[in-house]
Amino acid sequence: MEIVIANESHFKYAEIICDTIAESAKVRGTGIAKRTPEYIHKKLENGNAVIALEDGKFAGFCYIEVWGHDKFVANSGLIVHPDFRNQGLAKKIKKAVFDLSTKKFPTAKIFGITTGLAVMKINYELGYQPVTFSELTDDPQFWKGCQTCKNFDILTRTEQKMCLCTGMLYDPAKKQKPTNKEKVNSKAFNRLKSIKEQLFLKKNNSKK
Numbered sequence: 001m002e003i004v005i006a007n008e009s010h011f012k013y014a015e016i017i018c019d020t021i022a023e024s025a026k027v028r029g030t031g032i033a034k035r036t037p038e039y040i041h042k043k044l045e046n047g048n049a050v051i052a053l054e055d056g057k058f059a060g061f062c063y064i065e066v067w068g069h070d071k072f073v074a075n076s077g078l079i080v081h082p083d084f085r086n087q088g089l090a091k092k093i094k095k096a097v098f099d100l101s102t103k104k105f106p107t108a109k110i111f112g113i114t115t116g117l118a119v120m121k122i123n124y125e126l127g128y129q130p131v132t133f134s135e136l137t138d139d140p141q142f143w144k145g146c147q148t149c150k151n152f153d154i155l156t157r158t159e160q161k162m163c164l165c166t167g168m169l170y171d172p173a174k175k176q177k178p179t180n181k182e183k184v185n186s187k188a189f190n191r192l193k194s195i196k197e198q199l200f201l202k203k204n205n206s207k208k
């Protein structure tokens with residue numbers, strides 16, 4: 001498996017990246033911000049993405065987004081092709097994009113929002129901590145990305161204070177050290193997720 005910083009030579013993979021993200025969101029039945037091949041091209045051109053390939057076959061991808069005038073960086077769009085899941089590939093890709101982020105933007109806070117336990121686990125091991133949305137960027141362009149998510153009405157209803165996603169943040173000033181010993185409490189995460197779903201989706205359904 002080859003995990004590299006992506007460039008223009010990887011343009012041909014933009015479509016499969018977008019399709020795999022969209023397909024996976026459909027299967028999971030969760031919300032996701034939509035990405036277009038043109039958007040992925042920009043990431044490749046700027047050297048702000050990591051791609052995993054096995055013998056030229058697309059295996060996984062993740063990219064960097066910069067917000068709030070370089071104060072915040074998000075590692076977004078993590079996707080592992082179904083053929084390559086549960087082999088630790090997402091962990092390797094996330095580590096590579098995390099290292100790239102800290103190298104290119106050493107003072108930026110790195111953050112993400114996610115409904116996925118796998119991502120939560122990986123982020124936690126990299127040194128991210130769960131935070132409220134108020135700790136994340138207030139750059140409207142970032143939150144605009146949520147408009148294509150099917151849960152966007154929740155974010156609007158709560159005036160951007162909370163949603164089904166959990167916010168996670170790595171602050172380089174706090175020098176959190178990545179450690180494999182600290183693990184996410186999966187039970188607590190799933191409980192929190194189900195409470196949020198009951199709270200937010202119930203209101204939503206009762207409107208119909």
Ligand SMILES: CC(C)(COP(=O)(O)OP(=O)(O)OC[C@H]1O[C@@H](n2cnc3c(N)ncnc32)[C@H](O)[C@@H]1OP(=O)(O)O)[C@@H](O)C(=O)NCCC(=O)NCCS
Nearest residue numbers: 024078079080085086087088089090091114115116117118
């Ligand atoms: C989520 C995803 C990236 C995981 O990729 P992967 O290569 O299979 O993940 P890894 O093998 O590196 O697993 C990392 C950890 O997450 C766990 N994990 C993997 N898939 C999981 C799942 N569906 N549910 C719960 N935990 C999961 C693994 O057990 C591992 O935990 P461990 O450290 O305790 O062993 C992949 O399933 C995917 O692309 N899904 C669709 C897109 C998506 O959900 N992206 C995230 C958007 S928020």
